[in-house]
Amino acid sequence: MGEHLLYRIPLGGIVSVRDRLLELQAKGRKVYRLESGDPSFSIPDHVRLAMIKALEAGHTHYTAGAGIQPLREAAARKMVEENRIALRGSNSVFVTNGAMHGLYVVFRALLEPGDEVLLPDPTWTETFDNVSLAGGVPVRVRLDPECGYRYQAERIEAAITARTRALVINSPHNPTGLVLDRAELQAILKVAERRGLWVVSDEAYEHVLYDGREHVSAGSLGYEKVISIFSMSKSYAMSGLRVGYLACNDERIAERLVKLLRCTINGVNSVAQHGAVAALTGPQDATRAMAAEYQKRRDALWSALQGVTLLHPFKPQGAFYLWARIDEGWAGGRRGWDMTDFLLERGIGSAPGEVFGPSGAGHIRFAFSCSTEQVVAGAVALEQALKG
Ligand SMILES: Cc1ncc(COP(=O)(O)O)c(C=O)c1O
Missing domain, CATH: 3.40.640.10 (Type I PLP-dependent aspartate aminotransferase-like (Major domain))
Structure with a gap:
């Protein structure tokens, strides 16, 4: 008998980041939920x-x-x-x-x-x-x-x-x-x-x-x-x-x-x-309003990252994720996980690039589907953490 099919399926790297952020939050720490994509909005x-x-x-x-x-x-x-x-x-x-x-x-x-x-x-x-x-x-x-x-x-x-x-x-x-x-x-x-x-x-x-x-x-x-x-x-x-x-x-x-x-x-x-x-x-205005709000979040995150030389961001044209290549000068190493762990200690969520496949190595993904307020504050925290 061969190995069970489900051995090929991982438990999920992003879930482990989320769980660690929730633990920090339960201890009273301020956290920025930039790790996974779940719309912050209520249904229409x-x-x-x-x-x-x-x-x-x-x-x-x-x-x-x-x-x-x-x-x-x-x-x-x-x-x-x-x-x-x-x-x-x-x-x-x-x-x-x-x-x-x-x-x-x-x-x-x-x-x-x-x-x-x-x-x-x-x-x-x-x-x-x-x-x-x-x-x-x-x-x-x-x-x-x-x-x-x-x-x-x-x-x-x-x-x-x-x-x-x-x-x-x-x-x-x-x-x-x-x-x-x-x-x-x-x-x-x-x-x-x-x-x-x-x-x-x-x-x-x-x-x-x-x-x-x-x-x-x-x-x-x-x-x-x-x-x-x-x-x-x-x-x-x-x-x-x-x-x-x-x-x-x-x-x-x-x-x-x-x-x-x-x-x-x-x-x-x-x-x-x-x-x-x-x-x-029904009316589609809520969908349009959400897209407009996502654009504000993208712009906030995008402009905060302009001052961060450790990241080379790719400007999102759609979806609510910002993908960035990690600069060779990053002392933590070239694995996305090193940066994800570093940011987690500061309460900032992210998803390491390698969970998305081998060409994601040396990359990191930030989701901006949490509230605009959290994205804007998270962008500032991210800029400070990576500039420092
Ligand atoms: C690319 C892509 N496809 C499909 C989905 C699945 O969405 P759902 O199962 O919530 O409809 C997601 C969710 O994050 C996604 O990122």
Whole structure:
């Protein structure tokens, strides 16, 4: 018997930073929660009220495994009108327990044991882990600081083997904050099409964009084999309510998804699904206001880091993470963990670059999804700690 699959999955480096910060906080220390990405905002009022109404109306029973029909229809409309995805209808929409679960069921549905999936390096840890969990082999394709961490289609193509089944696109990107433009997406899709690969497009941060940037959905560019994954967590601050949705036009894969949804969750929390309908069909001003607030936080963190010679920050174009290369002059060593530990002693959270993959070594990530006040104060504390 081989080693159990779960030995390949780590317990989670960022969680350990969070736990240590919470311990410090319990001892009365001031802490700055720049380690993980959870929106500080409350859910929009109309979403909260829709959930209360659903609860009072007795919507507390099992729902259809793929999601309640009003939500599948609302998500279909949104994906067609806003994302310009060529969707065959609400039957192509599947409601998941967050985008995280969406990634798991999609990889599980697509992969045979040993199939390879190309991922950007660095990548959100759980994307990598969910490929492994589904029996696949995650293969990293490096994003270089010299190229602004941009995806390079030639490099993706060079990593393709006879076992490659899919490639992952994540724009806006966690951890770098990179946003891919239409031409870059088209170049990647061309490679996928030429080589017959599936494209898994993780668009969890589609609404968190800066400086007027546009989000382009890979599913809008004319290639059939794109599965698009969305989340209610970041767009509507519904992270704890655990709702996501995905679009898959392929009938064979869709049939597998139906089975997986039945056997993994048997439907997402019914009250949360009613909240998601209200979020997708109601006014979108809260989403826009949150993005504007994230931009203030990004600007505060960005300007504080301009005076810190020990870090070479990459300006986030989207998502709520600031990725920085650690200067060779940093006495603590080149591992992100050395700087993360150093900052933790000062109550400042961060995520060491290496948890996102080998090319993250010598980098560090700061999340700015906690309150604006905390980000602004944290930026000052960070500047002082690293200048001193
Ligand atoms: C890149 C990326 N994809 C997906 C998710 C999952 O979001 P959720 O499961 O809350 O919808 C996250 C969460 O941090 C993420 O960073």
